[in-house]
Amino acid sequence: MQRFDELDMKILSELTKDASISIPQLSKKLNINSSVLYSRIKRLVKRDLIKKFTVIINETQLGINIKATVGINRDPKLKEPLHTELLKIPEVRSLIEVTGRFDIILTVYARTLEELHKVVIERIGKIEGIQTTETFVEMQRTDKEPIYMIQSNTNAF
DSSP states (O other): OOOOOHHHHHHHHHHHHOTTOOHHHHHHHHTSOHHHHHHHHHHHHHTTSSOOOOOOOOGGGGTOOEEEEEEEEEOGGGHHHHHHHHHTSTTEEEEEEOSSSOSEEEEEEESSHHHHHHIIIIIITTSTTEEEEEEEEOOOOOOOOOOOOOOOSSSOO
């Protein structure tokens, strides 16, 4: 495992809050030289700790009002073709294989409940190998920004 110091963790925490912050603004906020900050960020990218800088879209502005999690049980013999078909559905945002009650957890976004219903019943449910689905509609969401710290002797962040 690679070693990262306290400054690296502060940089990660700040970039997680706002990846569009300029180097001069961030260097002032963290009280370090801009050139040091720039080289640190470049090193974090090179070491693959920072995978990408991205934008978070306010999707309700685009009419995407329904977010749901769909638990799926599937025929294990049809795993690969089933995954391929699920990922072809534009409303499917992520596919995660899990342990427990379901084999797969999907994140699905839709404009309306009717659209979500069609996606789950008419698209997902009709894929060969899907045995059962259970849909959980997101009613309210509270996200928490991660705070990165140096690892101590415990397994916590």
